Amino acid sequence: MRLRRLQIENFRGVKALDWRHIAETAALVGPGDSGKSTILDAIERVLSPKWNVSFDDTDFWDLHTEAPIVIRATITNLPSSFYRDSKFGLLLHGFDTTNGEAVRASGDEGEEHALVVELRVDASLEPVWTVVDGDGERHTFMARDREALGMLRVGGYVDHHLAWSKGSVLMRLTDSGDAVGAVLAEATRQARSELKTDGLEKLTAAAQKVEALGKNLGVAPKNALVPHLDVLSLSVAAGALSLHDGKVPTRRAGLGTRRLLAVAIQREAAAQSGLTIVDEFEHGLEPHRIRRLLRVLRGRAPEGEGLAKVQLILTTHSPTVLHELESTEVAVTRRAADGTVTVQSLPAAVDYILKRTPHALLARKVIVAEGATEVGLCHALDEAWTDETGASFGYRGVAVVDGVGGTQPAEISGHLASLGYEVALLIDSDAKAKVSKAVGAQVFAWPHGLCTEQCLANDLPAAAITQMATVADERGGRSVREALADQLGASRASLKEGDPRSWITAKGMDAFRKAFGDLAKKKNQAWFKTRDQGAFLGRLIAEHWSAIANTPTHKVIGKLRDFTHG
């Protein structure tokens, strides 16, 4: 079974959703409260083999029980038994891969066949599962039909699946449910025959009392009354048989191990088809197990080679998970103010974000920074503003991405903005930037074609300039002094080692600011081109914030602050 399209109306936080083109593997990412878990809940409920799924008023969007909850799943790769005309053989649709929707069947060779399954809950809170045919008519879709779909939810609680209980994947893996019943009945009988009644003096005394009372009333038991186990009430019910690691039930194992086991059993039970939905895929798993599990489930070599693929729909907050996936496998979830939720796959063009800075995809707001300097600068500002306001970027869902210069920062910004992220682009305003590509992003650029270092050299107060010069001196030593002297048009001797003040007094402060900034921009003088150095600059800005009021630096960084803290 493959889920190809999911439509939701009025379910919890989702007023409306139409998710088409669901990939074989789909990782739902998006800020908290964007509807990811609701989507997994919806899939589970519409395809669940349980017949007693309960709903209450809080399951309705905005508690409006007058508008019914409708969850509709379009599925393909159906179990063979579904093709029977007594099942759904006469209720099938064709599947249009271009629009990702069920259409009237054409009967053509190679056509994919789809079944539209709907779960509807109205104010009576009674869930009704149906199959919707080409004429829009509804037909009953029973729990045992849903069981044939092989859907497994691996949530926080998987212990149920590690025992031979009703609807568990282990039960599905076992050919005959009757065999389980026979084993349990036999176990119960043995328990009964091995119970030693002579160890139960206290109970025996009570039994004798009853026997005496009975005799008074004319009740004469054939044998003496004794306490014993009643097979019926001794409910070694289904579920009592469970997987054990030696003598220890597997439910005592770590969460990650239990989840892996549940997934493994389900893969085997589902054989050719099946859908696994996993909450917080990374939960309880080390990065290497995450990678391995992802490869196995997606049938990727070498670990998953030759294994049947199952469809996998998961939510994640882990860069490790994202790093393993293709861009088409990442589904970005967004909720609009009116409750409409959209799910979009990443365009292939942003594959490199996935590979390099997957964490950005997990944020609400993204700062795309020109390069390492700007990334460091942002991090330092984050620290300073956190001290001041108590709210970090992390708290506010802000991620900082290294755009690695050239046209890339603008392009990344545009793509991220189109996926619904709030994006700020922090760049130099030179011609290379191609700001026009950053559609939908806020662009914060230094004025007059200046780079970060130039702008700061212009605007920061004298004390800060001295600190910058000191750092440059430490990093570059003599070559820095000589290059600066040449830039200033001063004698190389006038710039003394270990005394940056002397560099400033050589030709005066204004000349130094310009020469220092211009020189810092050059490739061979990359004094501030690392994250650490960028962070140093960021700390200077924060430290001298009030002193640089009304400068271009203040203006640009002020806007950035409005973006992150707004």
Add this chain to the structure above:
Amino acid sequence: MANAAVEAMFGSTRSFAVAAAGCGKTELLAQLVADHRSGRQLVLTHTHAGVAAIKKRLASMRVPHDKFHLDTIAGWCLRYGAAYPTISGCRPGAEADPDWTAAYPGAEKVCRTALGKRVISESYNGVLVDEYQDCSLKQHALVRALAECIPCRGVGDPLQTIFGFREDPVVPWATIQSDFEVLADALTEPWRWRREGRNAALGEWLVGARQQLEATGRLVIAEDAPITWVRHNAAIEAPDAWASPCRNVNSPATETVVAILKWPNRCKDLARRMGGRWPIVERFDDSDLLRLGVKLVDADGATVVESLVEFVSERMTAMGTALKTAVDAIKAGRGVSRITKNREHANRLSTLANVPTPANALAWLEGVLAHKDDWWLYRRECVFQLREALRHCTGNTFTELPDMVAAARTRARHRGRLTHRRTIGTPLLVKGLEFDHAVLLWEPDHLSAQELYVALTRASKSLTIVSNSRTLIPQGA
């Protein structure tokens, strides 16, 4: 015997058993379905009566329900065609009055697609078709499409083929012979007549009669034949004489009698002569009733009265004449107050003319049906369908009537033919029905060999043949 036939049928994936009348055709079908080798079978037949008969036999043999799906060919095709209208071209939602001739090619188209083949092979392990000789060319084409996915077996009898009047002709015997492996003498033992209380000698005689018809194309009734032969020359003697052999059938009140004639008009004539006490076996789908339903929708009061009386009087003795004065008065716009004969019926007609509603029409019809001294209803099916349709109309106009007529007809089709102890019918209409006694009213050159064979094999206890000669030469022989 039947076991040999079962084995022979499993010998091929396209086998066909020829089954003489009363020789265990239904039993063979049931055994084929019950056999563990057959898996789940699609069992198709032509009529709802056929479905009911097979269902009853399967139930008596305790064949599990998941071993078969039993349906009429038409019903099954309609279901498949309607499920995939873009493939079949069938109009959706046409179930009340479906276009049958379009349903067969529609379902065939579905069965020929990749989707249809998948559905067929997942649903059935084989298809069994009953009364194959009655399949039309379109139905035969559908069966061939099914045979591409699953084993296909047929049972039937070329000597019971009766050509109905339809646009879709019956599949020729030669086509069946080339498309199937035909087991010519699969079922020849006259089991029906050997049962307790039946006429075993008649059964043996019918085996010989079949051989005569097949070999010589004619039937010579020997002096010692276990039947009653009555000489009567229809060409020169009054048809009134036909009534007496019918009356002369010596049968207890619990037994059934049928008189068989070639033409519907002759049936009506005989029915009138029998005073309406021998109703005619009728088709379910008489188009007269549908036409009446449509006609009444926009008709004025006088037209409603005239059409309704005309329709019912064609099915009743004497009533049309008895109420003619009243109808003429209403048509001329005169009152009926001066009419004294059949006064209450005339008054109801007058009410209906003034206020033409289904309720008033029903009141008149029920009045006429309750009045049994002067007239008899001899064609019941459509009149009862009309009464049922009128009862289901809720409004004050006849707008709903066509739909209600269609619904009443569908219910009637499922309920089966109305049976009466003594009936009159043509070979086409009595085909598939069984009676205790039969009277064949023979006219030279009227019946085909097939019609003759069907007529001969209807009765299990006694057969009377009324003819001008002991040699019966069928039409075209």
